[in-house]
Every structure is written in C-alpha cells, then in structure tokens.
Amino acid sequence: MNAPIISLQGVHKYYGDHEPRLHVLRGIDLDVAEGEYVSITGTSGSGKSTLLNLLGCLDNTSEGAYLLAGKDVSCYSDDDLSKIRNEDIGFIFQSFNLIPQLTVFENVQVPLLYGSRSIADTTDLCYQVIEAVGLSERIEHRPTQLSGGECQRVAIARALINDPVLLLADEPTGNLDTSTGEEVLSLIENLHRQGRSVVMITHDPDVADRAQRRVDLRDGVIVEAGAS
Amino acid sequence: MIPLKQMELIRMGLRSLVVYPMRTVLTMLGVVFGVGSVIAMLALGAGAERELLEEIGRLGIQNIIINSVKPEEPDNASQRRNWISSYGITFKDHRQIVDTIPGIEKALPVHVSKKTVWRGSKRVEATLYAVTPEHLDMFQLNTSIGRNLTHLDDEKLSRVCVVRSGLLKELGIYQDPIGFPLNIDKETYYIVGVLEEDSFLGYARKALSVDAKSSEIYVPYSSSLRRHGTRSITRRSGSSEATDVELNQVVISVTDLDQVLLTARMLGSLLERNHPEKDYELVVPLEVLSQRQKTQQVFNIALVAIASISLLVGGIGIANIMLATVTERTKEIGVRRALGARRGHIIAQFLTETTTISTIGGAIGVLMGIGLVKVLTFFTGWSAAITLSSVVLSLSISMAVGIISGIYPARRAAGLDPIAALRHG
Ligand SMILES: Nc1ncnc2c1ncn2[C@@H]1O[C@H](COP(=O)(O)OP(=O)(O)O)[C@@H](O)[C@H]1O
Numbered sequence: 001m002n003a004p005i006i007s008l009q010g011v012h013k014y015y016g017d018h019e020p021r022l023h024v025l026r027g028i029d030l031d032v033a034e035g036e037y038v039s040i041t042g043t044s045g046s047g048k049s050t051l052l053n054l055l056g057c058l059d060n061t062s063e064g065a066y067l068l069a070g071k072d073v074s075c076y077s078d079d080d081l082s083k084i085r086n087e088d089i090g091f092i093f094q095s096f097n098l099i100p101q102l103t104v105f106e107n108v109q110v111p112l113l114y115g116s117r118s119i120a121d122t123t124d125l126c127y128q129v130i131e132a133v134g135l136s137e138r139i140e141h142r143p144t145q146l147s148g149g150e151c152q153r154v155a156i157a158r159a160l161i162n163d164p165v166l167l168l169a170d171e172p173t174g175n176l177d178t179s180t181g182e183e184v185l186s187l188i189e190n191l192h193r194q195g196r197s198v199v200m201i202t203h204d205p206d207v208a209d210r211a212q213r214r215v216d217l218r219d220g221v222i223v224e225a226g227a228s
Numbered sequence: 229m230i231p232l233k234q235m236e237l238i239r240m241g242l243r244s245l246v247v248y249p250m251r252t253v254l255t256m257l258g259v260v261f262g263v264g265s266v267i268a269m270l271a272l273g274a275g276a277e278r279e280l281l282e283e284i285g286r287l288g289i290q291n292i293i294i295n296s297v298k299p300e301e302p303d304n305a306s307q308r309r310n311w312i313s314s315y316g317i318t319f320k321d322h323r324q325i326v327d328t329i330p331g332i333e334k335a336l337p338v339h340v341s342k343k344t345v346w347r348g349s350k351r352v353e354a355t356l357y358a359v360t361p362e363h364l365d366m367f368q369l370n371t372s373i374g375r376n377l378t379h380l381d382d383e384k385l386s387r388v389c390v391v392r393s394g395l396l397k398e399l400g401i402y403q404d405p406i407g408f409p410l411n412i413d414k415e416t417y418y419i420v421g422v423l424e425e426d427s428f429l430g431y432a433r434k435a436l437s438v439d440a441k442s443s444e445i446y447v448p449y450s451s452s453l454r455r456h457g458t459r460s461i462t463r464r465s466g467s468s469e470a471t472d473v474e475l476n477q478v479v480i481s482v483t484d485l486d487q488v489l490l491t492a493r494m495l496g497s498l499l500e501r502n503h504p505e506k507d508y509e510l511v512v513p514l515e516v517l518s519q520r521q522k523t524q525q526v527f528n529i530a531l532v533a534i535a536s537i538s539l540l541v542g543g544i545g546i547a548n549i550m551l552a553t554v555t556e557r558t559k560e561i562g563v564r565r566a567l568g569a570r571r572g573h574i575i576a577q578f579l580t581e582t583t584t585i586s587t588i589g590g591a592i593g594v595l596m597g598i599g600l601v602k603v604l605t606f607f608t609g610w611s612a613a614i615t616l617s618s619v620v621l622s623l624s625i626s627m628a629v630g631i632i633s634g635i636y637p638a639r640r641a642a643g644l645d646p647i648a649a650l651r652h653g
C-alpha cells in the first residue's frame with residue numbers, strides 16, 4: 001500500500017497571536033491517497049480555504065503535522081516550499097488569479113520562470129497545454145479580454161505546465177455559470193484520470209458528489225461523507 | 229539557457245512598466261531631471277575649466293608678467309595741471325632683473341601708450357604696443373596678411389607696424405593694407421602685417437593690459453622708444469596729463485617650469501625693495517591657474533552636489549511610487565508566490581523594475597542634459613564640454629539610484645505573507 005500523498009495529523013489552525021484567537025481548524029485528520037479525487041464542502045467561513053492553503057504549503061499549521069509525500073513540511077525552508085509549490089502542486093483559484101498585464105501565453109509561462117527548466121525547451125509544452133484547454137486561438141490575449149470560463153482554463157493550463165502530482169482547486173467553478181463550470185470540471189476530472197491527485201473545494205453538493213470521496217468541514221473538523 | 233530565463237523574467241517583469249506608461253514616465257521624471265542637471269552642471273564646469281586653461285594658458289605658464297600700475301594719487305595731485313607723474317618699472321629694474329635673477333630665459337620689455345591714429349579726416353584711438361619680436365611669438369600673435377615684426381625692424385628703428393583688422397575698418401581702409409601709411413602722433417608708420425582674427429580673453433586680456441575697446445597696434449620696441457620716448461600726454465576734459473612710465477610691462481620667461489614660483493618670489497622681493505610705493509603688479513599665470521582651478525573644482529563639487537540632491541529626490545520618488553505599486557500588486561505577488569516564486573524572485577522583479585525605470589530615466593536625462601547645454605551655450609555664450617566620463621558617471625549613478633530606491637519596496641513585497649497577499653482585494 002502506497003503512502004498517502006497528503007496526511008494531516010491532528011492539525012489545528014488559529015489566527016491571531018493572543019486570545020481571543022480565531023480557531024478555524026480544530027483537529028483535522030485527513031489522508032489523501034495518490035491519484036485520489038477528494039472534494040471538500042462546508043459552509044462559507046468554515047475554513048475550507050484555510051485547509052487548502054495548508055495543503056498547498058502556502059501556510060503553516062498552528063498545531064499538528066502535515067506530511068506531504070511522507071515528509072513533514074515543517075522541515076522545509078521557505079525556498080524549499082516555493083520549489084514544492086512550483087513543481088509538485090498546481091493551484092486553481094475561484095477568482096482565477098491571472099496576472100493582468102501578461103498575455104495568456106505568458107501567464108502559462110509564469111511557473112516556468114521560477115523553475116529549473118529552460119524557457120526555450122518548454123515553448124512547445126506551453127502550446128500543448130494551452131491547446132489542451134482549448135485556447136490556442138487566444139494565446140496573445142490578456143485576461144481582461146477573456147470570459148470567466150476562458151480565464152479558468154488559462155489557470156488550469158498554468159497549473160499543469162510543471163506537471164504536478166497534486167492539484168488543489170478552491171471553488172474552481174464558483175465564479176462560472178453552469179455550462180462553463182461543467183467544461184472546467186471535466187478538464188479537472190480529465191487530469192484526475194491521468195493519475196493526479198485532486199483536492200477540490202466546492203459548495204455545490206452535486207459537484208462534490210462527482211469526486212471519489214467527499215469530506216465535509218464542520219466546526220473545524222472533518223466529517224466523512226462516504227465514498228461515491 | 230539561464231540568461232534566456234533571466235531575460236524572460238525581466239521582459240515579463242517590465243510588462244507592468246509598459247502597461248502603465250504614464251505612471252512609468254512620472255516615476256522616472258525625478259531621475260530624468262536629476263541626471264539632466266548633473267550632465268549640464270558637469271559640462272558647464274568642464275567648459276569653464278577648459279576656457280580657463282585656454283585663457284591663462286595663452287599667457288604661458290612658464291611666464292611671469294610684471295605690469296606698471298599707477299599708484300593712488302593724492303587728491304590734490306589731480307588738480308595740478310601739466311604735472312608729470314612718473315611711476316612703474318624702470319629700465320634700471322629691467323637691468324637688475326636680467327643681471328641678478330637666475331634662470332630667466334627672456335625678459336621682454338613692453339611699452340604701452342594710448343595714441344591717436346589718423347588718416348585723412350578719420351581719427352581713431354588706439355593702443356600702441358612697443359614690443360620685441362619675441363613678444364609676438366610668445367603670445368602667438370601671428371599675422372594673417374603680410375609679415376610680422378622682426379629684429380631687423382628693431383635694429384633699424386623702422387617705422388613699421390602690425391595691426392588688428394578692426395583698426396583698418398575703423399579707419400576705412402578696405403584696399404590691400406600692406407604698405408599703407410598710418411599717422412601716429414606726428415610720425416608715419418607703414419603697415420607690414422595684419423594680425424589673425426582672435427583676441428585675448430578674460431584674464432589674459434587683463435594680465436597683458438590689452439584694452440578691449442581700442443585696437444592694438446604693435447610697433448618695434450626700439451623704434452617707439454626712440455621716436456616717442458617714454459612720456460605720453462593724455463588730454464582729459466580740458467586738462468592735460470603727462471605720464472612717464474619707462475616700462476609698462478616686462479614679460480619674463482623662466483627656463484625651468486619648476487622654478488617659476490621661486491623666480492616669482494625673487495622678482496617680488498626685488499621689486500618690493502625698489503618700489504615701496506607698490507606701483508607694479510606681478511602676474512604669475514601658473515599660480516593664477518592653480519588658484520582658479522581650485523576655485524573651479526570647489527564650484528564643480530557644489531554644482532554636482534546640488535544636482536545630486538535632485539537625483540536623491542528622484543530616487544525617493546521611485547521608491548515612493550514603487551511602494552504604492554507593491555500595495556497595488558499585492559495580489560500579483562501572492563499569485564507568484566503560490567506558483568513557486570521565491571522571495572529572491574520577487575526582490576529581483578522589483579529591483580529590475582526600479583533599475584530599468586531609473587536607467588531609462590538616466591538615459592533620457594543625459595539627452596536632456598545635452599540639449600540643455602546646447603541651449604544654454606547658444607543663448608549665453610558660456611562654454612561647455614560634455615565629457616564621456618560625465619555620461620558614464622550619470623548613467624551609473626542612475627542605475628545605482630534604481631537599485632537603492634528599489635531595495636525597500638522589493639523587500640516589502642518579498643516579505644508579504646503569501647496567504648495574506650492572495651486574500652488581498
Ligand atoms: N489570514 C487570516 N487572518 C485572519 N483570519 C482569517 C485569515 N484567513 C481566514 N481567516 C478567517 O478564517 C475563517 C475561515 O476562512 P476561510 O478558510 O477563507 O473559509 P472558507 O474558505 O471556508 O469560506 C474566516 O472566518 C476568515 O475570516
């Protein structure tokens with residue numbers, strides 16, 4: 001049996017340095033196996049994004065351990081964590097988070113700027129991932145010239161460019177209408193079928209149910225909603 | 229491979245400068261004006277220094293010039309009519325200098341007097357310089373037409389002269405002037421040469437007691453001495469005044485440049501002994517030059533200091549706007565951090581932006597400074613010299629301004645918590 005790619009053990013997260021602290025996560029135990037597709041639901045403000053940021057090595061736990069691919073992330077330096085985010089994790093955000101002054105192509109290139117591969121060697125790859133999300137015609141456009149669905153597809157291409165093992169999506173369809181949301185979801189599910197682990201936050205139960213496993217975040221703890 | 233990535237990083241980093249061109253221009257304005265003024269100040273400073281060198285260098289830094297100076301008269305003296313006032317360097321002084329002071333190559337006597345030159349009904353006031361032929365060589369008084377004065381002229385006491393072309397115009401002589409007779413004080417001199425169109429400038433003019441307003445006529449020293457003597461009479465508002473100055477000027481050339489100051493001191497003490505009334509003036513071009521250069525350097529430093537303040541202000545301007553940009557682009561910084569940018573990458577990005585802004589601003593400033601210098605020299609006649617080193621200096625300073633002014637904003641940006649940055653706006 002493979003070690004889980006993600007393993008949270010008794011994780012707490014609180015904000016603020018002194019009382020009264022905002023205690024958002026109150027003892028999370030969660031394992032995600034390699035290649036697993038997990039959805040997280042919960043009411044607004046329940047700490048879903050906080051949890052995802054922890055998983056994405058953007059933030060530290062207040063208590064408890066986070067093992068990523070079996071290693072405790074608290075051992076890593078800031079630069080190591082940057083490298084992990086760059087190479088192993090792909091982020092997809094609700095508000096797309098594209099860089100407005102860059103073109104579609106350049107936005108997709110951004111993670112390459114911070115990695116070890118050369119730009120020249122990866123030009124073809126950029127075209128490929130952009131093609132994979134169906135935006136070959138839009139390469140020279142800027143985010144402001146694109147629709148929401150197109151923006152999210154650029155974000156997916158960007159998340160893919162370094163071929164990460166783990167995809168973290170925070171309400172990827174939250175700003176989209178049903179049909180474009182559907183397109184985005186099927187892209188993400190495709191990536192899961194290619195063998196990547198996916199953790200996706202959503203507040204839409206129908207979307208959540210499409211995952212292999214659905215967990216609910218309630219009062220700072222995980223409630224398993226069972227496999228589908 | 230790595231350079232290409234750096235290029236790409238820089239290219240994309242600079243995109244925000246292109247996307248907000250107005251802001252970029254406003255950001256660089258401070259540096260533009262700062263560098264522009266540095267360039268202009270340095271050019272004017274260098275120009276002034278060059279002019280000084282030309283001006284004083286013309287006197288010859290191996291030379292020492294002694295001028296006779298009319299002493300302060302007592303009040304009642306001016307009321308006495310037909311009084312002969314005699315002062316200044318004497319033939320005896322000249323002989324003593326030549327005989328007793330070592331290391332002197334030449335000691336050229338000069339007699340200067342105001343004369344009326346007339347031709348037909350035209351009368352022109354001119355300054356008659358009775359000089360030896362070496363004098364003309366020493367001060368590069370070359371003729372453009374005809375010949376210069378020679379030793380033979382001096383020996384034969386010839387009545388020949390070399391004139392400025394201005395005098396010819398004043399006298400209305402438009403035909404070939406060579407051989408033309410000029411009436412000077414009851415004597416007739418024949419023009420043998422016309423000097424090149426140039427004149428002594430500023431300090432050199434004063435040191436050689438050349439009058440800017442009246443034209444110079446150079447005649448052989450011995451001829452003048454024999455024919456006019458050393459006395460001259462000037463008529464002034466009814467009263468006439470006679471002066472007797474044996475030598476108005478002695479130009480001394482020192483053999484060894486190292487000995488100039490020492491020789492000057494010896495000359496000084498000799499003259500002090502002979503002339504307690506201080507009716508002479510000792511001009512040491514070498515000393516004047518070094519004094520003036522020192523003054524000029526202090527002036528240059530002051531100018532550049534003032535210009536640097538505007539550069540400093542320019543740097544503060546960049547830092548200020550960059551700080552605002554960091555706040556505005558907090559979200560972008562968060563996104564980049566989420567995508568794997570290290571703190572170092574963020575720092576590099578902001579430093580690249582500020583350095584680019586300031587360097588481009590510096591380059592524009594250089595062009596502006598050159599333009600400013602052109603305009604200033606055109607309208608004021610000041611002399612200026614734009615040196616390569618001043619351009620290199622200003623560009624390096626502006627680059628440094630970019631780096632320094634970028635450090636604080638860049639560190640602020642890199643220090644942002646990625647999560648907080650992502651949640652921002
Ligand atoms: N950086 C932070 N500082 C302080 N409070 C925060 C911070 N991030 C999130 N919170 C708070 O933590 C709670 C959970 O937020 P979040 O994880 O964004 O919830 P969700 O994504 O489930 O809506 C909210 O009450 C939010 O205000």
Ligand SMILES: [Mg+2]
Binds near residue numbers: 048049050170
């Ligand atoms: Mg959220």
